[in-house]
Amino acid sequence: MSEPVLDVRDLRRSFEQGGVRIDVLRGVSLAVAPGEIVALLGPSGSGKSTLLQAVGLLEGGFEGVIRIAGTEASRLDDGGRTRLRRDALGFVYQFHHLLPDFSAVENVVLPQLIHGADRPAANARAADLLTTLGLGNRLTHRPSQLSGGEQQRVAVARALANRPALVLADEPTGNLDEATADVVLAEFLRLVRGQGAAALVATHNERLAAKMDRLVRLHEGVLA
Numbered sequence: 001m002s003e004p005v006l007d008v009r010d011l012r013r014s015f016e017q018g019g020v021r022i023d024v025l026r027g028v029s030l031a032v033a034p035g036e037i038v039a040l041l042g043p044s045g046s047g048k049s050t051l052l053q054a055v056g057l058l059e060g061g062f063e064g065v066i067r068i069a070g071t072e073a074s075r076l077d078d079g080g081r082t083r084l085r086r087d088a089l090g091f092v093y094q095f096h097h098l099l100p101d102f103s104a105v106e107n108v109v110l111p112q113l114i115h116g117a118d119r120p121a122a123n124a125r126a127a128d129l130l131t132t133l134g135l136g137n138r139l140t141h142r143p144s145q146l147s148g149g150e151q152q153r154v155a156v157a158r159a160l161a162n163r164p165a166l167v168l169a170d171e172p173t174g175n176l177d178e179a180t181a182d183v184v185l186a187e188f189l190r191l192v193r194g195q196g197a198a199a200l201v202a203t204h205n206e207r208l209a210a211k212m213d214r215l216v217r218l219h220e221g222v223l224a
């Protein structure tokens with residue numbers, strides 16, 4: 001197997017709340033190959049979001065090793081982690097977190113400009129991604145002028161804008177009705193596959209998870 005795009009070893013995370021300690025992740029290990037799409041299943045409160053936050057280099061307080069695209073994140077300082085996140089990762093959340101005052105196309109352009117793309121190339125790529133997702137006639141709409149499914153498509157385009165090696169998605173269709181969730185997920189998978197990206201997708205939905213390449217389950221703090 002080629003080198004994993006994500007290699008997690010013995011990841012541990014505990015929270016202390018009101019004098020009570022909860023060991024949420026108790027030694028999670030997971031390798032994701034380039035281009036592989038992995039569904040992360042587990043009941044509510046099992047730690048799916050906690051795991052994605054760790055892998056997304058968004059939170060400290062973890063023990064263990066996280067290697068992304070060959071780089072061990074714990075050896076980096078804050079600036080290094082920010083660069084690794086920007087260069088290698090894309091994110092899709094349950095609620096889209098789009099910038100409300102910017103149009104659909106600008107929401108997809110901005111991360112590219114931050115990444116160093118020039119404006120014409122960023123515009124072209126944003127328009128191309130959104131058109132692929134069926135939003136060619138919604139480019140200048142703001143998020144509030146889009147349906148929930150459309151907003152989530154913009155979030156998908158934004159996550160893929162910088163061609164990340166790994167997309168992290170936390171209940172990416174959890175906020176949509178069943179039919180819309182199916183369509184948006186199918187489009188998400190098609191785009192991720194088309195780009196050769198890998199993905200780790202947290203979901204409660206077994207039916208959607210079955211469309212991915214592999215399923216892993218968080219149970220009592222470890223992956224089964």
Ligand SMILES: Nc1ncnc2c1ncn2[C@@H]1O[C@H](COP(=O)(O)OP(=O)(O)OP(=O)(O)O)[C@@H](O)[C@H]1O
Pocket residue numbers: 015016017022024042043044045046047048049050051
């Ligand atoms: N900042 C925090 N402080 C204290 N406890 C926390 C914190 N964040 C998460 N937890 C606890 O960690 C556990 C796992 O939470 P997490 O959000 O990762 O679960 P999840 O599997 O994503 O759940 P869901 O499917 O409901 O989104 C929960 O019991 C939660 O209460």
